Amino acid sequence: MSNKITLQEIKKVADLARLDINDDELSEISIQLAGILEYIDKLNEVDTTDIIPTFHTIDLKNVFRKDVVKESLPLEHVLNNSPQNDGETFIVPRII
Amino acid sequence: MEIHEYKAHELHSLLKKGEISSVEITKAFLKRIDTIDPTINSFLNITHEAALSQAKEADNRIKNKNAGPLTGVPYALKDVVVTKDITTTCGSKMLYNFKPPYNATVYNHLKKAGMVMLGKTNMDEFAMGSSNENSAFCTCKNPWDIERIPGGSSGGSAAAVAAELAPVSFGSDTGGSIRQPASHCGVIGMKPTYGRVSRYGLIAFASSLDQIGPFAKSIKDIAELLNIISGHDQCDSTSVQIEIPDYTKALNKGIKGIKIGVPHQYFTEGIDPDVEKAIKKTLITAEGLGAEIIDIDLPYTEYSVAVYYIIAPAEASSNLARYDGVKYGYRFKETSQLLDMYKKTRLNGFGSEVKRRILIGTFALSAGYYDAYFKKASQIRTLIINDFKNAFKNVDVIMTPVAPTAAFKFGFAKDPLKMYLSDIFTLPASLAGIPGMSLPCGFDSNNMPIGLQILGSYFNEETILTVANALEKTIKLNYKKPSK
Incomplete structure (x- = not known):
């Protein structure tokens, strides 16, 4: 892996993460990220051939339960927190 | 002795004897928060009304002889745990007005236990940070020296207990966010094993690491709080379905013959000599109590x-x-x-x-x-886990410093990488999912508290409590308080 992260790449990653970044921030962030990634390159010192990655520390198996209908949260309680709604749905800027 | 000076279990004894009511205790703490917290900023939201109504309920339960071990005792809750209809911000502008439509399982457990919530505590935004400087609202200060960080991300919860604005509190630990602020504020903080406590309603940061845990001024309080919050929850499939012991029973045991592993990897890079001295002195104390100190190797630290x-x-x-x-x-x-x-x-x-x-x-x-x-x-996470698994074949607990230095001054770690590196001693246990505690064990030359980290193997919080209880009795550091 290379620790050179280009401005272009940061812009692409920001786009994937749905983050708008202005040009002032971009140069500062690129310096910080380059430093952090350079440090993280330390991981290359370790031979990990045949090592199984850990995504969870406890022995997790699929957890099943009966599919029983239960009461849901009242619609108005859920909508109450939204910046804009019409009492039945969330309102967002027009998509199409 | 003033009300705020009592430990949680002592307050409950007073309540049970009828010497004081929960409403009186709650009012005393609320008044103290209103007076002192403007200089500390440990709370983001002081829930006066809810607190008094919960205190009234607790008083009724005590009167009707329907009280549990901490009924009527107040606490503070990190603002990362959702509380129905009570603003929960996670320290972020993103959730500045969020009123959760449901309760976290931990909050329900605390309500069921009859404990009284005083308010929601300050934190680094979305629990990301080691200094509280990332709170979107205001920066929490260290009660021992307000020019210094309280630690993070649960800085508010640690500072609230240190300043005696609450007898106990709760935080969350993803990479050290309970243990590190506990160390910096001179209180006890415990991260249980991943899976011990339900994460339902804990606003997610890193789901394979996050875990809720308590802060207190005594090991007995920690044990009582673990009894209240532990256990499987249908709403969190990662909470483990195994029996919950009565943690207070761990306090009846001594530490004679207990094997304490000390990894040399935690006594090298950038560790402050005062910290090293305090930890080594505590190890000698443990040895004096009959424990055996064993050098261990954790090569992937x-x-x-x-x-x-x-x-x-x-x-x-x-x-x-x-x-x-x-x-x-x-x-x-x-x-x-x-x-x-x-x-x-x-x-x-x-x-x-x-x-x-x-x-x-x-x-x-x-x-x-x-x-x-x-x-x-x-993959390297697997190797770190193997390090611990191998070590725990030969030892009962592992002792290390919590942080390389005591609390630093605000603005010290402007470079993000420098801040990340200060987490070095708490991260391995988080990555492995094992339980860990910070126990106050000394002071540095600036009179700032130093914490000893005690790590245990999976779901063995009890041995940590046994060891910490023995040390607490001997070193008596909890009696020292920040001056105001």
């Missing part, structure tokens, strides 16, 4: 910062995708384009550390980099 700062941001970048300005919280309104609304909402709603981690995490998970970063880090 040095990779924990790099591993953590891939895995935690990767999980965070996924968890924080939900903040899009649609369902709750802040929205950037000055646009008619949906994509623009998402991107500007997240630009303005998140602080710089959160954005930095979202970028690192998105990068580490993105096409072409996944194997080199996320998979590689997850």
Whole structure:
């Protein structure tokens, strides 16, 4: 892996993460990220051939339960927190 | 002795004897918070009304002889745990007005136990930070020296107990966010084993690491609080379905013959001599009580910062995708384009550390980099876990410092990497999912508290409590308090 992260790449990653970044921030962030990634390159010192990655520390198996209908949260309680709604749905800027 | 000076279990004894009511205790703490907290900023939201109504209920339960071990005792809750109809911000502008429509399981347990919530405590935004400087609202100060950090991310919960604004409190620990502020504020803090406590209603940062745990001024209180919050929850499939012991029973045991592992890897890089001295002195104390000190090897320790700062941001970048300005919280309104609304909402709603981690995490998970970063880090995580598993074949607990230095001054770690490196001693246990405690064990030359980290094997919180209880009785540091 290379620790050179280009401005272009940061812009692409920001786009994937749905983050708008202005040009002032971009140069500062690129310096910080380059430093952090350079440090993280330390991981290359370790031979990990045949090592199984850990995504969870406890022995997790699929957890099943009966599919029983239960009461849901009242619609108005859920909508109450939204910046804009019409009492039945969330309102967002027009998509199409 | 004033009300705020009592430990939680002592307050409960007074309540049970009828010497004081929960309403009186609650009023005393609320008054103290109103007077002192403006200089500490440990609370983001003081819930006066809810507290008094919960205290009244507790008094009724005590009167009707229907009280549990901590009924009527107040506590403070980190603002990362959702509380129905009570604003829960997670220290972020993104959730500045969020009133959760449901309760976290832990909050329900505390209500059922009859404890009284005083308010929601300050924290680094979305629990990302080691200094509390990332709170979007105000920076919490260390009660021992208000020019210094309280630690993070649960800085508010640690500072509230240190300043005696609450007898006990709760925080969350993802990479050290309970243990490190406990160490910096001179209180006890415990991260249980991953899976011991339900995460339902804990606002997610890194789901394979997050765990809720208590802060207190006595080991007995910690044991009582673990009894209340532990256990399987149907709403969290990662909470484990195994029996919960009565943790207070661990306090009846001595530590004669207990084997304490000491890894030399924790006594090298950048450790302050005062910290090293305090830890080594405590080890001698433990030896004097009959414990056996054994040198152990945890060779992958040095990779924990790099591993953590891939895995935690990767999980965070996924968890924080939900903040899009649609369902709750802040929205950037000055646009008619949906994509623009998402991107500007997240630009303005998140602080710089959160954005930095979202970028690192998105990068580490993105096409072409996944194997080199996320998979590689997850493989080394396995090696870190194996380190601990091997060590615990020969020892009962492991003792290390919590942090390389005592609390530093605000602004000390402006470079994010410098801040990340200060987490080196708490990260390995988080990555492994094992339980850990910070126990006050001394002071540095600036009179700032130093914490001893006691780590146990999976679901063996009891041995940590046994050892900590024996040390607490001997070193008696909890009697020292910050002067105001």
